[in-house]
Amino acid sequence: xxKKKFFISLxxxxxxxxxxxxxxAAVVFVACxxxxxxxxxxYYLDEETKQERAExxxxxxxxxxxxxxxxxxxxxxxxxxxxxxxVDMIVYKDKNLVYAPDWFIDSSNPQDYFSGDRxxxxxxxxxxxxxxxxxxxxxxxxxxxxxxxxxxxxxxxVRVIDYTEDFVYSxxxxxxxxxxxxxxxxxxxxxxxxxxxxxxxLARDVRLVEGGNLELPIAIKGxxxxxxxxxxxxxxxxxxxDTMTKEQQAWKANAELITAMSHDIRTPLTVMLGYIELxxxxxxxxxxxxxxACKDNALRLKRLSxxxxxxFLVFGKSDGQSVEMIDVGSEVLEHMxxxxxxxxxxxxxxxxxxRSLPNATISVNIDYLGRVVDNIFTNIQKYADVNMPIxxxxxxxxGFLFVSVKNKxxxxxxxxxxxxxxxxxxxxxxxxxxxxxxxxxxxxxxAITLNFPVKE
Numbered sequence: 001x002x003k004k005k006f007f008i009s010l011x012x013x014x015x016x017x018x019x020x021x022x023x024x025a026a027v028v029f030v031a032c033x034x035x036x037x038x039x040x041x042x043y044y045l046d047e048e049t050k051q052e053r054a055e056x057x058x059x060x061x062x063x064x065x066x067x068x069x070x071x072x073x074x075x076x077x078x079x080x081x082x083x084x085x086x087v088d089m090i091v092y093k094d095k096n097l098v099y100a101p102d103w104f105i106d107s108s109n110p111q112d113y114f115s116g117d118r119x120x121x122x123x124x125x126x127x128x129x130x131x132x133x134x135x136x137x138x139x140x141x142x143x144x145x146x147x148x149x150x151x152x153x154x155x156x157x158v159r160v161i162d163y164t165e166d167f168v169y170s171x172x173x174x175x176x177x178x179x180x181x182x183x184x185x186x187x188x189x190x191x192x193x194x195x196x197x198x199x200x201x202l203a204r205d206v207r208l209v210e211g212g213n214l215e216l217p218i219a220i221k222g223x224x225x226x227x228x229x230x231x232x233x234x235x236x237x238x239x240x241x242d243t244m245t246k247e248q249q250a251w252k253a254n255a256e257l258i259t260a261m262s263h264d265i266r267t268p269l270t271v272m273l274g275y276i277e278l279x280x281x282x283x284x285x286x287x288x289x290x291x292x293a294c295k296d297n298a299l300r301l302k303r304l305s306x307x308x309x310x311x312f313l314v315f316g317k318s319d320g321q322s323v324e325m326i327d328v329g330s331e332v333l334e335h336m337x338x339x340x341x342x343x344x345x346x347x348x349x350x351x352x353x354x355r356s357l358p359n360a361t362i363s364v365n366i367d368y369l370g371r372v373v374d375n376i377f378t379n380i381q382k383y384a385d386v387n388m389p390i391x392x393x394x395x396x397x398x399g400f401l402f403v404s405v406k407n408k409x410x411x412x413x414x415x416x417x418x419x420x421x422x423x424x425x426x427x428x429x430x431x432x433x434x435x436x437x438x439x440x441x442x443x444x445x446x447a448i449t450l451n452f453p454v455k456e
Contacts, residue, residue, distance in 0.1 A: 021187035030179035036172030057160045058147040071153045086164040092157045340377040350389040357394045362452040372426045385410035403447040
């Protein structure tokens with residue numbers, strides 16, 4: 001009992017890979033965020049770096065005041081200066097507030113005013129203004145990080161409130177999130193690419209098998225629907241190979257049987273025909289009718305044997321295997337038709353063959369083509385009405401060279417019995433050469449047309 005293989009569907013695999021990709025992306029995000037936050041804390045929030053940034057802001061503000069020649073009372077112009085979206089300042093003159101931004105405080109705790117941190121949510125209310133100014137004065141008195149800025153009419157003390165680290169932390173967050181999304185996308189793209197490659201490889205192998213390359217094994221990878229499909233195609237290929245092997249063995253056995261039967265039948269028929277001819281030569285008129293009947297039946301039996309053998313040779317092999325295709329000029333067919341027309345004329349039939357075949361190149365097997373032409377003209381010679389002409393027409397239409405033979409069936413032909421093996425054999429031969437045979441019969445009118453594809 002074979003062990004059942006582990007199987008996971010493509011849907012389940014996609015869900016697992018998606019979950020793994022999300023988990024990996026989350027780990028990457030957390031790791032990058034922590035590393036980024038650490039770097040910001042170590043290098044951007046370093047005291048020396050912060051002091052250097054504050055000095056740069058003060059220097060920039062001093063240039064702003066100097067270039068515009070601001071006075072202490074120009075509070076609106078002072079407020080117009082901005083060191084950035086994350087930079088605020090407090091301007092103070094002799095403990096009197098000249099300028100301060102609209103700070104935010106936590107409304108749930110009105111006494112928790114500005115404490116140096118940016119922990120606030122609402123605009124400062126008018127009721128808290130007095131308390132705010134008192135707290136602001138305490139901050140200015142308690143902190144020594146005040147800088148002097150020279151106006152045209154006096155000197156002010158300025159303190160820079162720098163919280164640009166919020167922006168830097170936001171950049172770190174965005175970068176970590178972007179990197180996590182990239183990792184997620186790469187994992188999913190690699191998964192889809194692998195699945196697409198397996199599908200393309202399977203499709204290529206199936207096309208090769210479809211094209212006749214049955215020796216190529218189908219590559220089986222994984223344990224999902226694609227691998228199951230590959231196994232099914234492989235099983236189908238093996239079944240086809242086994243079937244073809246058995247057919248070849250059966251064909252070989254049948255060929256040996258038919259060859260033996262043909263030899264066994266032809267040998268006594270040949271002897272019988274020899275005795276009948278000897279009896280005809282020695283006959284003095286007695287029993288001539290019976291001798292002629294024996295000869296006709298022996299010849300009929302020989303023809304049936306030949307037809308059966310020819311039918312087996314043509315139908316027993318697959319298309320194209322027994323046909324050696326070569327490019328020949330239509331003059332080969334013209335020569336065959338001319339010979340058969342002469343034989344019909346010598347037999348007393350009238351043949352109308354107005355013009356030669358058009359100049360075209362067709363791809364045929366000359367031996368098989370000879371069989372087809374022989375079969376057609378032999379039947380015409382046997383069954384055609386000797387009082388009516390046989391018309392042969394030819395031309396090129398829709399990329400095919402056609403040869404049409406029309407005649408009327410005589411009285412003897414109407415009475416004659418036919419097994420149809422010869423016509424079936426001819427149709428099969430024409431199919432193997434890429435052509436076809438069209439047969440039309442209406443009353444005593446009979447027409448047969450050969451169609452050959454014209455090569456460029």
